[in-house]
Amino acid sequence: MPKVLPHILAPLLLTAALGAQAVQAQEQDQSRDTLALAATEDQGTYLVGPDGRPVYIMITEHGAGDDLDPLQSCEEQCRVEWPVVTIDDDITTGEGVESDLADTVEWRGEQALTYRGQPLFYFYRDSAGEAPEGQGIFSHGGHWALLAPDGTPFEDEIAPDPEQTEGEFQ
Numbered sequence: 001m002p003k004v005l006p007h008i009l010a011p012l013l014l015t016a017a018l019g020a021q022a023v024q025a026q027e028q029d030q031s032r033d034t035l036a037l038a039a040t041e042d043q044g045t046y047l048v049g050p051d052g053r054p055v056y057i058m059i060t061e062h063g064a065g066d067d068l069d070p071l072q073s074c075e076e077q078c079r080v081e082w083p084v085v086t087i088d089d090d091i092t093t094g095e096g097v098e099s100d101l102a103d104t105v106e107w108r109g110e111q112a113l114t115y116r117g118q119p120l121f122y123f124y125r126d127s128a129g130e131a132p133e134g135q136g137i138f139s140h141g142g143h144w145a146l147l148a149p150d151g152t153p154f155e156d157e158i159a160p161d162p163e164q165t166e167g168e169f170q
Contacts, residue, residue, distance in 0.1 A: 034087055034113065035102055036094030037149055040131045046146040046154065047097065047115060049085045052128030055113075055120040056082070056135075057153055060142040068141065071107055071119050078140035085120040086110040101151045116151030 032050060039045040049055045058070035074082055084107065091113070093099040104111040105119065113120045123134030123144065135154060137144045145153035 033094040033097070034089075034091045035097045035115065037096045038129075043132060043135060043146060043154065045096070045149060046132065047120075047149065048128070049113065049120065049122060050087060051122075053122050053126045054132040054134070054146055055085055055115070056123060056144045056146055057115075057118040058082070058121060058140075058142040059145055059153060059155070070121075070142065071105075071112065073141045074121065075140075081124050082121040082134075082140065082144065083124070084110075085113040085122060087113050096149050098150065115147055118147075118151075120147075 032052070034050050035055075036048050036052075037045050038048045038052075038054065047055050058074060060068055060070060060073050071084065074084070086107070087104065088111070091099070091102045091104065093102055101116045103114045103117075105114050106112075107119070121144070123132070123137075125133045132146055134144050135146050143155075145155055147153055
């Protein structure tokens with residue numbers, strides 16, 4: 001009988017240990033804010049989404065932009081490279097994030113996360129905890145910009161000031 005006991009207890013102990021890890025992981029996921037801040041030496045402080053990756057807005061109003069609403073401008077291939085940040089739960093914000101600027105908008109049956117009225121996107125090459133790679137890219141009809149905590153885009157690396165380049169992009 002003593003030899004049977006380890007064969008019964010081992011699977012039970014393994015199941016209990018795995019269950020405890022799953023609960024701990026779930027608690028960590030639930031404690032992560034919808035929007036938080038991260039910083040790099042090059043970029044400074046910027047917003048990150050629920051999975052810890054940088055979030056961007058699509059600026060379509062100047063330069064060679066297409067002047068469309070970003071959720072309309074970013075179609076099929078664009079959404080592969082720049083997926084819309086969607087959420088299922090209430091918005092929570094980390095320290096330094098202005099909660100009154102965070103909201104959602106109904107988009108294709110999902111809740112797209114917005115900040116200062118702009119829909120938020122991830123860049124497919126970014127990883128949580130790593131430096132952002134999408135800042136200043138022009139693609140799919142717009143320029144892509146990180147957001148400062150106050151909701152202003154990091155535009156200095158994106159497009160020239162339209163006042164100073166009048167007629168240059170026409």
